[in-house]
Structures are given as structure tokens and as C-alpha cells.
Amino acid sequence: MNKDRFIPLRKTDLIQSCIEDRQLSCEQQNEFRTLCHLIVSTLHFEYHQVLEELKDSYAPFDPNADTLTVTKLTADVLQRKQANFTARFTQVLNAANFEKVTDQDLQEALQEESLFKVRLAVDFDDFEDVVFYRRGEYQQTETISKFWGLHKQKITFTNYDKVAVYIKFKEASYFNQHKKVTTKLEAQPGGSQPGGSQPDSSQPGSTVIKLFQNVPKADLEMLFPNSQVRMRTIDKAIIGGSALVGGAVVLVTKLGASLIVLAGLLSYWFGLSHKEVTITTQELLALGVGTGVLGGFIFKEWSKFKNRKLRFMKALADNLYFKNLDNNSGVFHHLIDSAEEEECKEAILAYYFLVVQGAPMSSEELDKKIEQWFEDKFEFQIDFEIADALSKLERFGIVTLNAGQYTALPMRAAQAQLDAQWDGIFNVVNTPIQA
Structure with missing residues (x-):
């Protein structure tokens, strides 16, 4: 199985782990903490801007919107907002170290038998676009009962820590043409009950965003908003x-x-x-x-x-109740926080190993050193995104590149550089108001 890009540590724990390496003096430890605080604050401001842009782009398509629509948007504007939202949302997912679930993985999931003994059917004709993203893929073993508990069997399956779902429904003309009324099951608050009509989140033309946790690969079909329970043979x-x-x-x-x-x-x-x-x-x-x-x-x-x-439908609803983390615009806050956390950890790790090395390093050398440190210290293999980490540090001006070798500014100089950048963020020139 491929190594994951996700760094399974909180940034405060990661900073403490670097300090516990005892590669920094007491004075340097305090300087390092201050520098990390500046990096975190800078990235937090940047991602706040991304969040506002996502919210603005998604607003016309949000099925749970509770605000008034002041301006009627033209079809061209709506199309631009949809394209901008999709691009930004994909960038945030990538920054949060989510991986796209391939079409092959999704088809395999639909064909495999559910671990919860529920057979589901999904009508893909309802959707214009369907994309799944996952993070934290690993093998898990469970013991299941068969033949009314007379036989127990251990099975090994692929499990995902987090799964983000992006679904765009077809326009109203499609639904009007087919006159379909389907039984929907949605376990999240505000969803329809078994036997009910189409929920608000499945309205034609809307875009649904959902975030789940601890999802077996074989049960990805239960995350669709129009999944219907079918009796097994x-x-x-x-x-x-x-x-x-x-x-x-x-x-x-x-x-x-x-x-x-x-x-x-x-x-x-x-x-x-x-x-x-x-x-x-x-x-x-x-x-x-x-x-x-x-x-x-x-x-x-x-x-x-x-x-x-109905018992099968209840089992599905109970299962989704504990797996659902957030819905629609609420997903942005969760993913933005996760993306910001990952970006901070990547930047902090790359700077730390450059500064304690005390000599220029190539990106390949730095990448191997970080991955090996993580494996030795935590017995966990990661695929560190060295290019992304170094590009952030270069953009902040605290790492320089010369002949393929990267060098970190001393911590005091790096603090001054980040502080100067922060002061320039709100450098508004006051001009007199014309009467």
C-alpha cells in the first residue's frame, strides 16, 4: 500500500517533538517556538482568505443556505462561480493531503459486499458530477458473525480515515423530464426519513459536499444521498x-x-x-x-x-449517524482547518531540519531525512511533500535556493522576515477624503 501524505500529529505535538530532539539550545528553542507561531499566523491569514472565497463561490449552490439572495446571477456568472469553487475546493483537499478515489476504486466498492450486510442501489443518472476524496488508507481486520451467530469469520478490508464527497445534481430539466420520485435515505440532520420524498440537499442543480470518517472502502455507496436499500438474495x-x-x-x-x-x-x-x-x-x-x-x-x-x-434502513442510518462529520458549507471550515494544519506542519518540519543541519541540502536529501526521522521516532511511514514545503518557505523568504541547494535563514533573521511580511499585510495608505 502507498505511503500517505498525511502527517498524523497535531502541530503543537510536532513542534514539541522537534524540541525534544535536543538539537536546539534553550535560547534556540524559544526562538523556534516564536518562529513557528509566526508561520502558523501567516498561513492562518492566507487560509482565511481562501475560506471567504469558497463561501462566496458556493453560496448560489448551497442547498442549506439561510440568507436572502440580493442579486440575481446570470448563467455565465453562475458557471464561473461553480468553476472557481471546484478549483478552489480541489486545492484545499490537496493541501489537506486528501487523495482522489479513482473510478476503479469506486467501481470496486460498488461491487463488493457491504460489511454491514446491507445491499444498496445508487442511481447515477441523478448526478452531473461525482468525486470522492479520501485520507488515511489502511488495512483493518474485523470478526463478523454468519449463520445467525453460529460461525465467526475474520475479514481484512481497506478502511479510510476520512472521506469527502462532492456531488453536483443535474439541472431541473432532467428531473422534470423523468418525473422521478425515489425513496431517499439520509442520516444527517434535516435529511428525509425512509419512504420520504427527495430531501432539500438533493434538489436539481444543487451541489452537495459531505465529510465522513472511518469508512470501509466496500461501503462507499452508502455515502450517496440517493442510495436505496435493496434486499439481498x-x-x-x-x-x-x-x-x-x-x-x-x-x-x-x-x-x-x-x-x-x-x-x-x-x-x-x-x-x-x-x-x-x-x-x-x-x-x-x-x-x-x-x-x-x-x-x-x-x-x-x-x-x-x-x-x-426497515431494519436494514435503520442499520444504515445508525451507521451514517456516527460517520458523518459535516455537511455542505460546514465542510469548508473542517477542511480549511485541516489544510492549514498540514501546511504548517510541512513548513515547520522542512525549516527545522534545514536549520539544525547548518549546511545547504538538496530537496531529495531533506525529503529522505524527514521521512526517516518520522519513521524512526514514530514508527510511521509518510510520503512527505518536500516540494510544497520548500515552496512555502521560499515564498516567505526564510529559505534560499542556490545551485539546487537549500539554506535556511538563522532563526532571528527568519523571525524578522516573517514579522516584516505580516506588517505589510495591512499596510493601507491613508488618503484624504474628497469633499
């Missing part, structure tokens, strides 16, 4: 077998005499028999009772089928 066989056996018992014990009378009557009516059949009041009453018993049995079996399906 084994469940149909269990219910069908029970109905056949029960029906045979009812026919023999409750309707035996009535069926004989009814068969004779039908044979006489269709000319198959010339023997006239006389139905007494007692036989007629028995026939009525038998018919009522048969109707009650059919209703009972149908209710059993519906109840089993």
Missing part, C-alpha cells in the same frame, strides 16, 4: 422459504375442506364435472373464514418483508 430466500412453508401449512390445516368444495364448484361451472355442488351455510362460513386466514397470512408475510427492510 439470501434475505429474499429466507423470507420466501418461510412464506412457502407457512402458506402450505395454512392451506392444509385451514383451507383444506374449503378448497375441496371450491374445486368442485369451479369444475361444475367450467363443465369439467356434471355433478351439481351444493354449498351449505356451514361450508360457506368455513370458506369465508379460510379466505380471511389466507389474507391475514399474506399480510403478515408482507409486513415481515417490510419490517426486515
